[in-house]
Amino acid sequence: MLRRLAALTFALLLLAPGALATNYPVTVVDDLGRDVTLVAAPARVVSMLPSHTESVCAVGACASLVGVDTYSNYPAAVTGLPTLGDAFGPNLEAIVALEPDFVLVDEYSGLQAPLEALGITVYAGSPQTIAETYAFLATLGTLLDRETAAAVLIGRLQGELAGVASVLANVDAPTVFVELDPTPYSVGPGSYLDELLTAAGSVNVVTAAMGPFPLVDPEYVVLQDPAFILLTDAPFGVTAADVAARPGWGALTAVVSGRVVEIDQETADILSRSGPRLGEAVLRLAAIFHPGTF
Amino acid sequence: MTTREPTREPERQPTSRPGGGQVLILAATVVALVAVVVVAIAVGSVTVTPDVVMSAVRKGLAGEPLRPLETIVWQLRFPRVLLAGLVGGALALAGAVFQGVFRNPLADPYLIGTASGAGFGAVLVMSLGASTPFLARVGAPVAAFVCALATVMLVVFLARVGGALPMVRLVLAGVVISSLFTAGTSFLLVAAREQAGGILAWLLGGFGFSTWRQVGLLAAVAVPALALVGAFSRALDLLQLGEEGAALLGLGVERTKLLLLGVATLVTAAAVSVAGIIGFVGLIVPHAARLALGRPHGRLLPIAALWGAGFMILADLLARQVIAPVEVPVGIVTALVGGPFFLWLLKGKADER
Numbered sequence: 001m002l003r004r005l006a007a008l009t010f011a012l013l014l015l016a017p018g019a020l021a022t023n024y025p026v027t028v029v030d031d032l033g034r035d036v037t038l039v040a041a042p043a044r045v046v047s048m049l050p051s052h053t054e055s056v057c058a059v060g061a062c063a064s065l066v067g068v069d070t071y072s073n074y075p076a077a078v079t080g081l082p083t084l085g086d087a088f089g090p091n092l093e094a095i096v097a098l099e100p101d102f103v104l105v106d107e108y109s110g111l112q113a114p115l116e117a118l119g120i121t122v123y124a125g126s127p128q129t130i131a132e133t134y135a136f137l138a139t140l141g142t143l144l145d146r147e148t149a150a151a152v153l154i155g156r157l158q159g160e161l162a163g164v165a166s167v168l169a170n171v172d173a174p175t176v177f178v179e180l181d182p183t184p185y186s187v188g189p190g191s192y193l194d195e196l197l198t199a200a201g202s203v204n205v206v207t208a209a210m211g212p213f214p215l216v217d218p219e220y221v222v223l224q225d226p227a228f229i230l231l232t233d234a235p236f237g238v239t240a241a242d243v244a245a246r247p248g249w250g251a252l253t254a255v256v257s258g259r260v261v262e263i264d265q266e267t268a269d270i271l272s273r274s275g276p277r278l279g280e281a282v283l284r285l286a287a288i289f290h291p292g293t294f
Numbered sequence: 295m296t297t298r299e300p301t302r303e304p305e306r307q308p309t310s311r312p313g314g315g316q317v318l319i320l321a322a323t324v325v326a327l328v329a330v331v332v333v334a335i336a337v338g339s340v341t342v343t344p345d346v347v348m349s350a351v352r353k354g355l356a357g358e359p360l361r362p363l364e365t366i367v368w369q370l371r372f373p374r375v376l377l378a379g380l381v382g383g384a385l386a387l388a389g390a391v392f393q394g395v396f397r398n399p400l401a402d403p404y405l406i407g408t409a410s411g412a413g414f415g416a417v418l419v420m421s422l423g424a425s426t427p428f429l430a431r432v433g434a435p436v437a438a439f440v441c442a443l444a445t446v447m448l449v450v451f452l453a454r455v456g457g458a459l460p461m462v463r464l465v466l467a468g469v470v471i472s473s474l475f476t477a478g479t480s481f482l483l484v485a486a487r488e489q490a491g492g493i494l495a496w497l498l499g500g501f502g503f504s505t506w507r508q509v510g511l512l513a514a515v516a517v518p519a520l521a522l523v524g525a526f527s528r529a530l531d532l533l534q535l536g537e538e539g540a541a542l543l544g545l546g547v548e549r550t551k552l553l554l555l556g557v558a559t560l561v562t563a564a565a566v567s568v569a570g571i572i573g574f575v576g577l578i579v580p581h582a583a584r585l586a587l588g589r590p591h592g593r594l595l596p597i598a599a600l601w602g603a604g605f606m607i608l609a610d611l612l613a614r615q616v617i618a619p620v621e622v623p624v625g626i627v628t629a630l631v632g633g634p635f636f637l638w639l640l641k642g643k644a645d646e647r
Contacts, residue, residue, distance in 0.1 A: 089484060181491060181495075183491075215622075215623070216619060216621065217338070217621050218370055219370050222362060233492070236489055247504065248369035
């Protein structure tokens with residue numbers, strides 16, 4: 001028995017580095033369908049999206065970051081780095097001046113073309129769902145030679161979501177309306193936030209037919225009368241009192257029972273960034289919807 | 295453009311006594327408007343039966359507690375429809391006045407800075423509101439109203455030479471100041487990118503959260519404005535002869551222009567502050583009314599206002615109904631309908647030459 005275990009351990013030790021270390025050059029396909037090839041583990045990485053910054057650090061490559069976008073504020077290790085504008089207003093000269101060998105950008109930023117022209121390797125994309133978040137973390141692990149850390153992280157996140165799901169298996173899911181801004185724009189199926197709502201044991205009143213980011217008729221919200229209203233626009237000054245003062249909204253169940261939740265800036269960041277704080281996002285939402293359970 | 299001599303239309307005498315055709319048009323307009331209001335209140339993303347509407351009206355007027363469906367009808371849909379009507383009427387009235395004073399078919403209520411000023415004020419508050427409590431308390435509607443009036447006053451101040459207000463200078467100053475404020479708005483929009491969606495939606499205009507209070511406020515501005523402008527309809531007719539001609543006939547041209555532009559600007563600013571910047575209504579509705587009724591402003595102004603009201607209620611109905619319960623910003627609907635109409639008008643004018 002002991003001999004078998006020893007043999008197994010030995011085999012694993014032999015295999016592990018081979019299985020979970022990147023063989024460069026490595027090529028992956030980004031969200032724009034481009035081939036992204038790295039010939040060695042990048043030593044100078046720039047992230048132009050807060051969720052990318054978090055993901056790079058979460059797979060253990062924080063030390064390779066040399067610059068980030070203006071909104072990147074987590075983890076604390078990145079706050080001292082040079083800021084380079086944001087995804088849609090980048091400071092191209094400042095990025096190039098840092099001499100990065102790998103840059104992560106949003107697929108809609110258009111940054112890949114000018115950087116590529118200068119010979120810099122660029123990954124253009126961002127996860128839009130929970131499944132894509134896992135896939136992106138795995139891809140990032142491969143690109144940055146952090147496959148083990150990425151696999152452990154993905155396993156932990158899946159475990160956290162599975163844990164929440166098992167706790168909520170026999171619990172009723174309350175209805176919720178999420179407000180992105182006071183117009184009100186909301187989120188529906190197809191969006192990352194909608195998946196978080198489901199994972200946290202709630203039912204979004206916005207349906208698939210309405211699209212992932214609909215401008216919702218206020219009448220519809222009154223008719224649905226959701227148990228919760230989440231104000232992700234609270235950091236911009238929208239309050240529960242504002243909601244109560246809206247025509248016809250004062251008598252809503254969520255208003256009357258004090259379940260209009262003003263989301264703070266940190267939570268709003270976590271909810272909007274598809275990355276390694278996925279488990280934290282679901283736990284925070286679950287704590288809102290099921291205060292006795294979480 | 296504005297220096298061009300007005301087109302004379304000898305067959306249309308500026309008479310104040312409406313003929314049979316005009317009475318018919320007015321009567322048909324009122325009946326159609328009432329029908330439009332009824333339909334717009336009956337139809338929505340939430341389906342209600344007529345008895346719910348009736349009980350909502352009865353309880354709403356009596357101040358009794360409302361059931362959820364009655365709440366939707368009385369607290370959301372009634373103010374929404376009425377406010378859309380008032381905004382449409384106000385913008386069409388202001389547009390008719392601007393086109394009359396400038397003697398320019400391209401003039402609209404936003405020509406001399408109302409929209410760009412209002413947009414800048416509202417976006418300023420929306421983008422800085424979170425970090426500046428004072429601005430958050432002021433609120434977008436008040437900021438939009440104040441900035442719209444201030445912008446027009448600045449334009450008038452810059453355009454004035456001696457005691458006169460030449461229309462060409464007014465248009466030029468208005469266009470340049472508008473560009474400046476639009477640039478400022480764009481800058482704030484880029485700086486507050488996270489809120490850009492909401493800000494853009496406000497700029498496009500909408501009636502989603504209309505309240506009875508807004509209905510009251512706008513009615514208090516728009517109805518007296520219609521009466522006041524109506525009292526000056528003869529002066530507007532005289533202005534069509536050219537400013538020198540009008541002065542020869544005894545009109546105090548500068549004073550009349552200032553008063554008419556002031557009233558039109560006030561109603562425009564009030565409309566923009568409650569509903570955002572909704573385009574094309576102030577441009578196309580007066581034209582449609584003029585095509586049907588000719589120039590005399592005594593007939594043109596009330597019909598333009600009523601048609602503007604009906605057009606806007608229908609546009610809002612379309613905006614909230616076409617992919618219900620998801621809304622389309624109403625400014626997109628008015629532009630989609632108004633744009634082609636305006637191009638047709640423009641082409642027709644070009645072919646006349």
